[in-house]
Amino acid sequence: MNLSDQHFTDDNIIITKVEDLFNWARLSSLWQVGFGLACCAIEMMATSASHYDFDRFGVIPRPSPRQSDVIIISGTVTLKMAIRIKRLYEQMPDPKYVISMGSCSNCGGPYWEHGYHVLNGVDRVIPVDVFVPGCPPRPEALLEGLLKLQEKIRNESFGDKNV
Amino acid sequence: MKSAEEIFNILKEKFPGSVTELVADKPVDPFIEASPLEIDKICTFLLESEEFKFDSLMNLSGVDDANGEKEKDEKGFDTIKGGTLSVWYHLESIELKHKITLKVSTERENPEVASVAEIWRSSDWHEREAFDLYGIKFLNHPDLRRILMPYDWEAGHPLRKDYKNPEFYQGMKVPD
Amino acid sequence: MALKTEEMILNMGPQHPSTHGVLRLELKLEGEIISDVIPHIGYLHRCFEKHAEAMTYPQVIPYTDRMDYLAAMYNEFGYALAVERLMGIEVPERVEYIRVIMGELQRIASHLVALGTYGADIGAFTPFLYCFRDREKILHLFEITCGARLLYNYIWIGGVSHDLHPDFIRLTRDFITEFKPNIKELNDLLSYNQIFIDRTANVAPLPKETAINYGITGPNLRASGVKWDLRKDDPYSVYHKFDYEIPVGSGERGKTGDCWDRYIIRVREMEESLKIIEQAIEQIPDGDVTSAIPKRVKPPVGQIYTRVENPRGELGYFIISDGSLNPYRIKVRAPSFVNLSIMGELCKGWMVADVVAILGSIDIVLGEIDR
Numbered sequence: 001m002n003l004s005d006q007h008f009t010d011d012n013i014i015i016t017k018v019e020d021l022f023n024w025a026r027l028s029s030l031w032q033v034g035f036g037l038a039c040c041a042i043e044m045m046a047t048s049a050s051h052y053d054f055d056r057f058g059v060i061p062r063p064s065p066r067q068s069d070v071i072i073i074s075g076t077v078t079l080k081m082a083i084r085i086k087r088l089y090e091q092m093p094d095p096k097y098v099i100s101m102g103s104c105s106n107c108g109g110p111y112w113e114h115g116y117h118v119l120n121g122v123d124r125v126i127p128v129d130v131f132v133p134g135c136p137p138r139p140e141a142l143l144e145g146l147l148k149l150q151e152k153i154r155n156e157s158f159g160d161k162n163v
Numbered sequence: 164m165k166s167a168e169e170i171f172n173i174l175k176e177k178f179p180g181s182v183t184e185l186v187a188d189k190p191v192d193p194f195i196e197a198s199p200l201e202i203d204k205i206c207t208f209l210l211e212s213e214e215f216k217f218d219s220l221m222n223l224s225g226v227d228d229a230n231g232e233k234e235k236d237e238k239g240f241d242t243i244k245g246g247t248l249s250v251w252y253h254l255e256s257i258e259l260k261h262k263i264t265l266k267v268s269t270e271r272e273n274p275e276v277a278s279v280a281e282i283w284r285s286s287d288w289h290e291r292e293a294f295d296l297y298g299i300k301f302l303n304h305p306d307l308r309r310i311l312m313p314y315d316w317e318a319g320h321p322l323r324k325d326y327k328n329p330e331f332y333q334g335m336k337v338p339d
Numbered sequence: 340m341a342l343k344t345e346e347m348i349l350n351m352g353p354q355h356p357s358t359h360g361v362l363r364l365e366l367k368l369e370g371e372i373i374s375d376v377i378p379h380i381g382y383l384h385r386c387f388e389k390h391a392e393a394m395t396y397p398q399v400i401p402y403t404d405r406m407d408y409l410a411a412m413y414n415e416f417g418y419a420l421a422v423e424r425l426m427g428i429e430v431p432e433r434v435e436y437i438r439v440i441m442g443e444l445q446r447i448a449s450h451l452v453a454l455g456t457y458g459a460d461i462g463a464f465t466p467f468l469y470c471f472r473d474r475e476k477i478l479h480l481f482e483i484t485c486g487a488r489l490l491y492n493y494i495w496i497g498g499v500s501h502d503l504h505p506d507f508i509r510l511t512r513d514f515i516t517e518f519k520p521n522i523k524e525l526n527d528l529l530s531y532n533q534i535f536i537d538r539t540a541n542v543a544p545l546p547k548e549t550a551i552n553y554g555i556t557g558p559n560l561r562a563s564g565v566k567w568d569l570r571k572d573d574p575y576s577v578y579h580k581f582d583y584e585i586p587v588g589s590g591e592r593g594k595t596g597d598c599w600d601r602y603i604i605r606v607r608e609m610e611e612s613l614k615i616i617e618q619a620i621e622q623i624p625d626g627d628v629t630s631a632i633p634k635r636v637k638p639p640v641g642q643i644y645t646r647v648e649n650p651r652g653e654l655g656y657f658i659i660s661d662g663s664l665n666p667y668r669i670k671v672r673a674p675s676f677v678n679l680s681i682m683g684e685l686c687k688g689w690m691v692a693d694v695v696a697i698l699g700s701i702d703i704v705l706g707e708i709d710r
Contacts, residue, residue, distance in 0.1 A: 038706055039489060049471035050468045050472055075383070078385065084382075114389050114390050116337065117384050189639075189642075191425060219551055220554060224657055257551060284554070288677070311384045312381060313381070322388060
């Protein structure tokens with residue numbers, strides 16, 4: 001139920017709930033932190049290029065975590081980097097969301113077995129909303145992950161996040 | 164262009180005690196064995212002499228030979244005592260277009276090799292990596308510290324054959 | 340009365356829009372002028388060498404892909420070449436031609452990313468979109484051959500995994516016809532743009548002797564005036580059968596070996612790669628691509644060092660075998676690892692905004708630095 005689908009009856013007036021209005025505003029302009037770790041970052045860059053175009057969903061890259069809503073962890077998370085990812089996550093203002101892209105950040109990926117420096121999944125340090133599988137996931141898969149995140153935001157209520 | 168035998172003969176004349184043998188029977192590259200504490204003098208000669216002019220170090224890598232005694236330590240894990248660690252050098256000359264491989268071996272308990280970082284600046288980071296992953300100390304290196312692992316990693320040198328992982332690092336569980 | 344000044348340390352941290360990955364640069368500044376740059380790496384250390392000791396020889400190939408993820412075909416090529424030379428396997432000629440075509444297409448794709456992101460770092464966002472548009476066409480060619488866009492597992496020891504698709508040659512010819520005018524478009528948009536030249540020409544020239552002593556290879560070395568390319572000077576596969584030039588920097592818009600030279604060498608290399616691909620698709624013979632793939636890969640006891648010309652420089656594989664199914668030691672000599680060590684020397688005396696231009700012109704990939 002999209003807000004812009006509603007019929008405009010009386011002189012451009014819409015009646016809706018405050019929750020739906022806030023959720024609609026949040027999901028339509030998710031600004032992401034420009035953060036790419038490894039090979040999945042190249043597919044993320046290809047998704048924001050003109051062939052697959054992230055911008056039509058309202059997603060633009062911002063250089064600083066203080067100005068963004070969503071962080072896409074794309075690539076292998078090592079122990080050295082995990083401490084810094086935690087710090088970046090804490091620097092983002094609420095409400096914030098996390099997409100874990102690729103099998104390295106979902107569960108350690110191909111390096112799970114003998115990797116003495118690889119963290120088996122980024123959900124061991126920060127809470128994750130959507131997992132996108134693949135190695136690397138196709139740009140269409142990342143767009144599907146974004147749509148699932150939008151679905152999740154649409155069904156949020158005020159009690160879920162401290163806003 | 165010089166072949167490996169010619170290079171070996173000239174080096175053996177100039178450095179009789181330090182250059183030991185030429186191993187050319189196994190595939191594929193022949194290599195020259197030399198002593199670990201004199202390797203910087205040999206390499207200075209190889210860079211500056213007119214007939215060789217080895218102006219570029221292609222690669223420097225540490226290897227764990229794992230040729231010591233295998234025994235169990237107090238916690239029941241396999242460790243290796245004795246034996247050697249070696250360092251391999253691959254040199255080439257861009258002007259004269261020839262290549263050579265050198266190998267030095269040093270003991271496992273207290274490995275020490277003379278550093279060639281002042282001769283070829285490309286070996287600076289390669290030696291730091293060999294120190295980080297194998298524990299080989301390079302004497303007279305300008306800045307020998309860890310490069311790939313975190314600076315406060317205390318659990319040893321990961322690429323050795325008898326390396327064991329710690330349980331936790333700064334609160335995160337380390338996979339084994 | 341003199342002012343008291345102090346040196347300031349500024350951190351270009353692991354998360355930065357222009358550092359091409361997770362690299363931390365510690366800048367020591369006197370005002371705006373740099374006195375030293377110390378790179379800190381290791382944020383993407385994925386223990387490739389430890390994994391290689393636990394896998395069999397064919398199982399290592401997907402791991403080599405993921406090191407330099409922008410030029411994955413070339414990583415596999417170098418590894419397969421090293422193991423084949425150690426075992427003494429001869430591959431059919433059709434396989435050699437397919438490997439060269441894939442390698443040169445991969446070189447064009449990798450240079451497009453390098454040039455597009457270099458423009459984006461300097462501030463020009465449009466060439467990024469144009470380069471990625473052309474790159475999508477190359478990735479489509481890879482996808483119809485082996486099914487993957489970025490990390491392929493295509494070049495195996497002794498051959499390749501699938502033969503070329505029946506439409507591949509026709510689509511490659513179409514791509515070459517479409518791409519030649521696009522290089523001219525990129526030149527008009529970015530290369531000869533006066534603002535770009537002011538930002539990059541005469542910035543950080545690299546003298547020849549310093550470059551050779553630091554072990555710099557690839558387009559960075561050729562931009563400093565040294566005509567050294569492994570495809571001509573230490574030939575491998577069938578590169579000796581093609582007719583192509585090696586572009587060398589000559590200080591057209593500034594000094595020899597400055598950032599503009601390193602940039603324009605990559606544009607000219609793309610044109611030469613198109614020539615190689617055109618000749619290869621004319622000359623390619625027929626044959627069976629999987630006939631020389633051995634059932635079990637068990638090299639004899641020994642060691643070998645092989646190198647190939649990656650889009651970034653000399654990629655070397657040092658493999659020690661102890662006669663079993665698993666490699667005893669694989670060391671990868673990554674070109675970006677050696678190229679990055681010159682940052683401290685090259686940035687002295689320039690300003691903070693020039694650090695971004697210099698780092699982009701060296702063209703690093705963190706996956707192969709940290710392995």
